Amino acid sequence: METTTNNSNFKSEEYFINMGPQHPATHGVLRLLLTIDGEIIKKVEPDLGYIHRSIEKMCERDSYQQIVHLTDRMDYLSSHINNEAVCLTVENALQIEVPDRVKVIRTIIGELTRIASHCLWWGVMGMDVGALTTYFYGFRDREMINDIFEETCGARLTMNYNIPGGLMFDIHPNFVKRVKDFIAHFKTKLPEYDTLLTGNVIFQKRTKGVGILTKEDAISFGASGPVGRASGYSCDVRKHHPYSALDRVTFNEALKTEGDTFARYQVRIQEMWESLSIIEQLIDNIPEGDYKVATNAVIKLPKGEYYQKVETARGELGVYIISTGTKNPYRVKFRSPGFSNLSLLSHIAVGGKIGDLVATMATLDIVVPDIDR
Amino acid sequence: MTNEAIQTLVNSWVPDLEFTEEGSQFLNINVQPEQLHHFMNQLKSNTETQFDYLFCLSGVDWGKELGVVYHLESTVHRHIIVVKVKTEDRENPTFDSVSDIWATAEFHEREVFDFFGIKFNNHPNLKNLFLTEDWERFPLRKDFVDEVNMIIK
Amino acid sequence: MNHISLSITKNIHNWLFSIMPEGAASITEMVLIALVYLAIFAVAGLYLVLLERKVAAWFQLRLGPNRVGFKGLLQTMADALKLVSKELTGTDRADKFLYNLAPYFVIISSLMALAVFPFTKEFQAFDINIGIFFLIAISSIGVIGILLGGWSSNNKFALIGAMRSGVQTISYELSVGLSLLTMVLITGSLQLSEIVEVQKNGWLIVQGHIPAVIAFMIYMIAGTAETNRAPFDMVEAESELGAGFHTEYSGMKFAYFFLAEFINMFIIASIATTIFFGGWLSPFGVTESIPVLGVFWFLGKTLLIVFLMMWFRWTFPRLRIDQLLTLEWKYLLPLNLLNIVLMALIVWLNLTIQF
Incomplete structure (x- = not known):
């Protein structure tokens, strides 16, 4: 399969194939223009914009409270963390110190969001390499988290729970109990993930040594989140620039050095354990206090530029706001993790087979609205 | 490195740098378009600065000028600076590409090209990424008007 | 028709041969058997699909088809009907x-x-x-x-x-x-x-x-x-x-x-x-x-x-x-x-x- 016949009778020819925008493996409306020689990929070129809503332009006409709600629609699987990013930017700009209670709740829900996102990713990862059953296992556990969210903030996916200055409501009285139930439940189910997929010989054959990203490339391509960490690049924003209550918890940054698809897989599994431990450290001592501080109805940021990074489930999300002192931002830029992570796909997928591309793309964990914004 | 140390170090590399920390949590450096590529290369390769991680590249329309803002971080020293480059040429704004220094810039520059119409010299593949190929205007510029699809309050 | 033994239908066989000339009878017989097999295995195939879906559901912590007919037994029949009526x-x-x-x-x-x-x-x-x-x-x-x-x-x-x-x-x-x-x-x-x-x-x-x-x-x-x-x-x-x-x-x-x-x-x-x-x-x-x-x-x-x-x-x-x-x-x-x-x-x- 490695060499192509090139004698006079059979001439191998590269051909072009259009993967997407409607394709099961592209997880949304991503279009990949592939140049293929038989099964071997020679060139990958992403073509984006099929779901671009120009959120950055919309932000320029909206007030700061409204912007928060637009960020839900970027990476919808870590909507709470996206909201938090904007709120933190605004709070830092206004130099508001939010109550401890808010910080702790934000972190707990943020980590729950990360687990939910990784559960979904794990299900889809299995599905992309052909093991359909994983999808339902992943969804079973994600469903519990979504139920917790629903009880507390009324929404399951696009939560809108953060507002500049705190939270929209206080947590539901059941919250603590249900989160503890979930932790107990998930601790028995997470090993099941390993027995179902991680240990499978076929799965390991499919993922080990596939789509290798070196540490230098990871930094150069701006990889972040599990993708960067699987290459041995310590890039956890929660470690390097802690925000909310993350400075008061101890956790290990999941690091691997192989940089292949299997390493990215393991990093995410490891992250779920770490998130569980973070929640465990916080859930028992949520401080009493207000769930928000009053802000002006019309928020005007002082003239200047503000940047805030947070760690979403996919990597480093940056919010860059330029304010001229009016009620609307002058320019908002979201540095989305998916966009940078996608840019390295063409680098690591070339030379692999179609099946490798799908497996590699699954571990980049692409959410297309996050890339298209 | 502290902001002051960076400031004294890089000041000698290229002429006409402007430094400011006003209204920003990072050190801002304004650089002339002609010096951009050389300056950026220095920032990355110098062992004391070693800004190897370009974490954000944004196009900005400052009204009169168009420009690009580079947020740089060093994964070794963990310091952050912001480099800005501006041009008043709104018809044909052009800067040097930094995609040979940071691979991530390739996609981010294509995004800027799409939405601001800023061209990048020596970019390996400068074509529309988000917009269709027959699209002519630049949606994120401040003078973009679309009365049908944009709701302005 | 030397090596074809059609013993499952011995009676029909004898009856067919009694009312028709030999050639026509064996052709009719083959067609009849083909039709019976077709009917049986088309339906059997449909139920295999149903079985697959039930087994899949069982593996995947869900119920599987359970609405059409008793316990969903007619689900694949309905699917087949749908497919027949679909545009080619x-x-x-x-x-x-x-x-x-x-x-x-x-x-x-x-x-x-x-x-x-x-x-x-x-x-x-x-x-x-x-x-x-x-x-x-x-x-x-x-x-x-x-x-x-x-x-x-x-x-x-x-x-x-x-x-x-x-x-x-x-x-x-x-x-x-x-x-x-x-x-x-x-x-x-x-x-x-x-x-x-x-x-x-x-x-x-x-x-x-x-x-x-x-x-x-x-x-x-x-x-x-x-x-x-x-x-x-x-x-x-x-x-x-x-x-x-x-x-x-x-x-x-x-x-x-x-x-x-x-x-x-x-x-x-x-x-x-x-x-x-x-x-x-x-x-x-x-x-x-x-x-x-x-x-x-x-x-x-x-x-x-x-x-x-x-x-x-x-x-x-x-x-x-x-x-x-x-x-x-x-x-x-x-x-x-x-x-x-x-x-x-x-x-x-x-x-x-x-x-």
Whole structure:
């Protein structure tokens, strides 16, 4: 399969194939223009914009409270963390110190969001390499988290729970109990993930040594989140620039050095354990206090530029706001993790087979609205 | 490195740098378009600065000028600076590409090209990424008007 | 009509021959039997689909179809009705003739293979003396249909799927053939009724012990690959190729492909039952006096193996195409050849276990 016949009778020819925008493996409306020689990929070129809503332009006409709600629609699987990013930017700009209670709740829900996102990713990862059953296992556990969210903030996916200055409501009285139930439940189910997929010989054959990203490339391509960490690049924003209550918890940054698809897989599994431990450290001592501080109805940021990074489930999300002192931002830029992570796909997928591309793309964990914004 | 140390170090590399920390949590450096590529290369390769991680590249329309803002971080020293480059040429704004220094810039520059119409010299593949190929205007510029699809309050 | 024994319909046979000239009677008879088989296995295929969905649901912590009919028993019937009523779409500039021909290749070859199975004593439409040979020959016709369908669809995803299928089927055909051949060394006959007869002294998997077990394992792997089912579903590989070779088919033509897949699975399981597990023979001959119960034993064993194949499908990830070929050419085939020698030795030295 490695060499192509090139004698006079059979001439191998590269051909072009259009993967997407409607394709099961592209997880949304991503279009990949592939140049293929038989099964071997020679060139990958992403073509984006099929779901671009120009959120950055919309932000320029909206007030700061409204912007928060637009960020839900970027990476919808870590909507709470996206909201938090904007709120933190605004709070830092206004130099508001939010109550401890808010910080702790934000972190707990943020980590729950990360687990939910990784559960979904794990299900889809299995599905992309052909093991359909994983999808339902992943969804079973994600469903519990979504139920917790629903009880507390009324929404399951696009939560809108953060507002500049705190939270929209206080947590539901059941919250603590249900989160503890979930932790107990998930601790028995997470090993099941390993027995179902991680240990499978076929799965390991499919993922080990596939789509290798070196540490230098990871930094150069701006990889972040599990993708960067699987290459041995310590890039956890929660470690390097802690925000909310993350400075008061101890956790290990999941690091691997192989940089292949299997390493990215393991990093995410490891992250779920770490998130569980973070929640465990916080859930028992949520401080009493207000769930928000009053802000002006019309928020005007002082003239200047503000940047805030947070760690979403996919990597480093940056919010860059330029304010001229009016009620609307002058320019908002979201540095989305998916966009940078996608840019390295063409680098690591070339030379692999179609099946490798799908497996590699699954571990980049692409959410297309996050890339298209 | 502290902001002051960076400031004294890089000041000698290229002429006409402007430094400011006003209204920003990072050190801002304004650089002339002609010096951009050389300056950026220095920032990355110098062992004391070693800004190897370009974490954000944004196009900005400052009204009169168009420009690009580079947020740089060093994964070794963990310091952050912001480099800005501006041009008043709104018809044909052009800067040097930094995609040979940071691979991530390739996609981010294509995004800027799409939405601001800023061209990048020596970019390996400068074509529309988000917009269709027959699209002519630049949606994120401040003078973009679309009365049908944009709701302005 | 020398080697066609139609003993299941002896009465009809006699009656037909009494009212018609001989030629017309045998033609009518063949048509009648074909229709009966078609009807039975079209419905059986639908219920296999239902079984698959129920098994999948069971593996996946959900309920599966449970609304249409009692406990969802009519679900696949309703699906079939829906598919019949659907528009037959096709691609522009497809090779229309081949495009329309392809599904028939697939469904006819799989239905043809059903004719030779002895479901119980004397319940067999076509007791040919080269039964196994016939089965192997017929089952490789199906891949032509898949290749044609993929090629003529004018769709690159379909073409990739079809090419994968060609490569895969041709490779795994070898293992299927050789593992069956291993067992033929014991039976000394290719005729399926004969093979079952031999197993009255013990099922072949017991008679042939070690090499038979190896042959069975190879057969199951290769058989799963032959039917293009997970973990060898490179042909469809929905996350890679959309739907593979049948991407561009709709309505009934799609249903033919779909049904053929399930009937093929049934055939692979039936062959395994007949060759390795004594066909319609009951364990220890408990119901030997009532031959009709043979159908029950046959179907029971077959469905167990079908369940095994479904189990594979819903737990394993898919292989990559090069790994698939490596498995066949570097591992299964040499092992198989060694296994034949081993079996020959065992038969020669009379080391088989017989009761």
